[in-house]
Amino acid sequence: MAKQKTLHEKLTELTSNLWWSWQPEVGEIFRSIDPLRWSKLAHNPVILLQEFPPEKLERRAMEMGLNTRINWAYRRWVRYMESTDAWGARHAGVLGQRPAAYFSAEFGLHESLPIYSGGLGVLSGDHLKSASDLGVPLVGVGLFYDEGYFNQYIDDNGWQQESYTELNVDDLPVRPALDPEGKPVVISVATRGGDIHARVWRVDVGRVKLFLLDADIEQNKDEDRQLTARLYGGDQRTRIRQEIMLGIGGVRALEAIGIQPGMFHMNEGHSAFAGLEVIRRRITEDELGFDEALRETAAMCVFTTHTPVPAGHDRFDADLVEEHLGPLRDELGLSHDALLGLGRVEPQNMHESFCMTVLAFKLSRQANAVSSLHGVVSRRMWANLWPWRSEEEIPIGHITNGVHVPTWLAGQMRLLYDRVLPDHWYLNSGQPEVWADFESVSPGELWETHQLLKTRLIDYSRRKLVAQAERRKESPEQIEKMRASLDPQILTIGFARRFAPYKRSDLFMRDLDLLADLIGDEERPIQFIFAGKAHPADDNGKAIVQRIHQLSQDERFRGRVVLLENYDINLGRHLVQGVDVWLNNPRRPLEASGTSGQKVVLNGGLNCSILDGWWAEAYDGSNGFAIGTGRTHVNQEIQDQRDADSLMKVLTEEVVPLYYRRDVDDLPQEWIKRMKRAVRTLGWRFNADRMVMDYVLETYIGASGGLSCDMDLH
Numbered sequence: 060m061a062k063q064k065t066l067h068e069k070l071t072e073l074t075s076n077l078w079w080s081w082q083p084e085v086g087e088i089f090r091s092i093d094p095l096r097w098s099k100l101a102h103n104p105v106i107l108l109q110e111f112p113p114e115k116l117e118r119r120a121m122e123m124g125l126n127t128r129i130n131w132a133y134r135r136w137v138r139y140m141e142s143t144d145a146w147g148a149r150h151a152g153v154l155g156q157r158p159a160a161y162f163s164a165e166f167g168l169h170e171s172l173p174i175y176s177g178g179l180g181v182l183s184g185d186h187l188k189s190a191s192d193l194g195v196p197l198v199g200v201g202l203f204y205d206e207g208y209f210n211q212y213i214d215d216n217g218w219q220q221e222s223y224t225e226l227n228v229d230d231l232p233v234r235p236a237l238d239p240e241g242k243p244v245v246i247s248v249a250t251r252g253g254d255i256h257a258r259v260w261r262v263d264v265g266r267v268k269l270f271l272l273d274a275d276i277e278q279n280k281d282e283d284r285q286l287t288a289r290l291y292g293g294d295q296r297t298r299i300r301q302e303i304m305l306g307i308g309g310v311r312a313l314e315a316i317g318i319q320p321g322m323f324h325m326n327e328g329h330s331a332f333a334g335l336e337v338i339r340r341r342i343t344e345d346e347l348g349f350d351e352a353l354r355e356t357a358a359m360c361v362f363t364t365h366t367p368v369p370a371g372h373d374r375f376d377a378d379l380v381e382e383h384l385g386p387l388r389d390e391l392g393l394s395h396d397a398l399l400g401l402g403r404v405e406p407q408n409m410h411e412s413f414c415m416t417v418l419a420f421k422l423s424r425q426a427n428a429v430s431s432l433h434g435v436v437s438r439r440m441w442a443n444l445w446p447w448r449s450e451e452e453i454p455i456g457h458i459t460n461g462v463h464v465p466t467w468l469a470g471q472m473r474l475l476y477d478r479v480l481p482d483h484w485y486l487n488s489g490q491p492e493v494w495a496d497f498e499s500v501s502p503g504e505l506w507e508t509h510q511l512l513k514t515r516l517i518d519y520s521r522r523k524l525v526a527q528a529e530r531r532k533e534s535p536e537q538i539e540k541m542r543a544s545l546d547p548q549i550l551t552i553g554f555a556r557r558f559a560p561y562k563r564s565d566l567f568m569r570d571l572d573l574l575a576d577l578i579g580d581e582e583r584p585i586q587f588i589f590a591g592k593a594h595p596a597d598d599n600g601k602a603i604v605q606r607i608h609q610l611s612q613d614e615r616f617r618g619r620v621v622l623l624e625n626y627d628i629n630l631g632r633h634l635v636q637g638v639d640v641w642l643n644n645p646r647r648p649l650e651a652s653g654t655s656g657q658k659v660v661l662n663g664g665l666n667c668s669i670l671d672g673w674w675a676e677a678y679d680g681s682n683g684f685a686i687g688t689g690r691t692h693v694n695q696e697i698q699d700q701r702d703a704d705s706l707m708k709v710l711t712e713e714v715v716p717l718y719y720r721r722d723v724d725d726l727p728q729e730w731i732k733r734m735k736r737a738v739r740t741l742g743w744r745f746n747a748d749r750m751v752m753d754y755v756l757e758t759y760i761g762a763s764g765g766l767s768c769d770m771d772l773h
């Protein structure tokens with residue numbers, strides 16, 4: 060009989076795969092081992108375990124009575140990894156031998172692996188987790204950023220400052236990717252200025268493997284060792300070099316590891332060079348001509364576009380393209396102009412720069428936007444690529460984004476779901492029937508669970524605010540005040556997102572007197588919790604951070620408007636699990652989807668949002684609140700003012716009265732009805748399992764079967 064594994068061995072295995080990160084009970088085990096260290100270490104179990112060698116761990120497990128919990132978690136993990144009857148086995152069999160390859164510039168999986176900046180990364184992370192849960196054969200490809208995205212803090216003047224910390228792979232669930240002979244993989248990409256090399260790391264995400272390219276190796280020139288240091292850092296030249304590593308290097312890495320993808324999913328245009336590398340291989344290995352190789356490659360590629368904001372689409376000048384794609388171009392047998400033409404709407408137009416989104420369209424069989432409204436906007440935006448088609452016939456569909464339920468659903472709320480939903484509901488959470496029983500949950504129980512999570516958010520916020528005030532060396536009185544900021548009995552509105560201009564984070568500040576009245580109301584006050592990072596190069600975004608910071612220091616608003624630093628997955632989890640209302644007021648129609656509001660739904664919070672992105676198709680009149688009616692205006696100032704007025708109106712006339720209307724047991728019955736309705740009508744739809752199932756059925760299967768496509772661009 061095989062020797063029993065020790066507790067230490069079992070926990071070590073659990074930390075080597077990110078599966079633990081979407082099992083609240085396993086996180087709880089790590090926390091119980093040493094709560095203080097756990098929070099100090101930003102929830103990194105690899106380091107925690109390094110601090111607890113076997114004997115010390117056994118002792119600690121004994122003291123805390125953890126043995127049974129560890130054994131149970133370990134058995135569940137083994138069963139998860141071995142199970143063969145998931146959805147994918149029945150519906151994605153065609154990918155069995157040749158998996159889907161999912162390319163993305165960032166992956167947000169957990170706060171302890173900070174290689175993401177925001178929504179796109181978290182979406183990619185959720186995609187991998189759902190693919191794993193569903194048993195869809197898929198591998199991820201991305202970049203390993205040694206310094207990750209920046210840490211944010213706000214100085215005495217309210218100005219955002221950035222700092223970077225170097226990641227150490229020994230402290231992360233990251234190991235070298237190996238070739239079939241067991242040797243670490245290193246790949247190279249030639250440019251006119253010399254070769255760039257990268258090693259490849261492997262991260263296990265449940266049953267899915269994620270491969271990350273890292274240019275910080277000795278073979279590279281010093282300049283290139285920095286290439287993948289930071290996410291979205293550097294200039295256009297850094298950007299195109301990162302993108303050749305991701306796209307071209309990514310395809311080569313899979314080849315070297317011995318994985319033959321059955322299809323490619325380019326999540327955003329950053330990875331579109333992957334298609335060119337696949338074409339090159341068809342030309343050199345199968346002796347196809349360029350046109351034929353392009354057609355066959357496009358037949359196995361699908362593309363997701365993520366934003367209508369022009370700055371979100373990479374564009375490169377001709378000389379940068381030639382410097383970095385020149386050697387590949389030679390192998391493709393293309394002229395300089397022919398290559399540039401692949402990145403242009405009008406191939407012959409010398410004034411058009413080379414656009415990665417255009418390249419991605421031209422190298423795919425199928426393209427999709429990320430919400431229904433974004434589909435409409437994208438078809439209009441890219442109509443010139445298909446001048447022979449009418450707008451409705453532009454071949455860009457949509458698959459609306461969703462969030463990974465086990466990642467974003469609070470442990471306490473999950474216990475409630477377990478009681479009212481059918482057994483094993485989480486294995487079928489993308490199906491509407493599974494959620495119907497949520498109506499039967501008792502109002503008191505739902506409200507208490509929500510209040511518990513809200514209290515936890517407020518405790519967490521206070522601790523953070525005190526630490527922020529101490530770091531800024533504020534006076535003892537000010538620090539004391541921070542300890543008492545926020546109140547669990549007050550209607551709490553959360554707002555956290557990147558401080559990109561179109562998100563209009565300061566829209567609520569347009570009429571400060573009205574805001575002060577709302578916040579300071581004797582009987583029905585409200586309070587706001589803000590968080591978010593501005594891009595390091597975006598001074599306008601930083602100015603908005605500063606205005607909100609200043610407001611939070613103003614006597615009229617102190618303790619009722621707070622700004623939490625360093626928005627990341629951990630802070631996001633606390634916020635979406637604890638707020639009463641999630642506010643979102645982008646300038647329609649610029650929010651392609653948005654996903655943070657979907658995380659709030661699962662935990663019983665209500666959305667109050669402009670009818671943009673996912674909310675435009677989610678709101679039904681009684682599952683949250685709408686700001687305005689979805690009208691837009693050519694004059695931005697008019698649109699902003701009108702939306703600001705609508706925001707104040709909905710808060711005053713709908714949100715506040717509904718929240719404070721209580722029955723004899725102090726329960727807001729009508730509000731709770733909305734919470735239930737939101738969970739039941741939205742939980743299954745805006746869910747990453749549903750999203751991945753749609754991708755598989757509507758795009759992956761066709762792409763891996765090489766069925767003909769209808770883009771008519773090739």
Ligand SMILES: *Cc1c(COP(=O)(O)O)cnc(C)c1O
Pocket residue numbers: 176177178179181555556557626627628631632652653654655656658
């Ligand atoms: C979910 C999430 C986002 C996405 O937010 P949206 O503004 O709704 O797109 C960004 N950052 C983090 C840390 C998240 O968890």
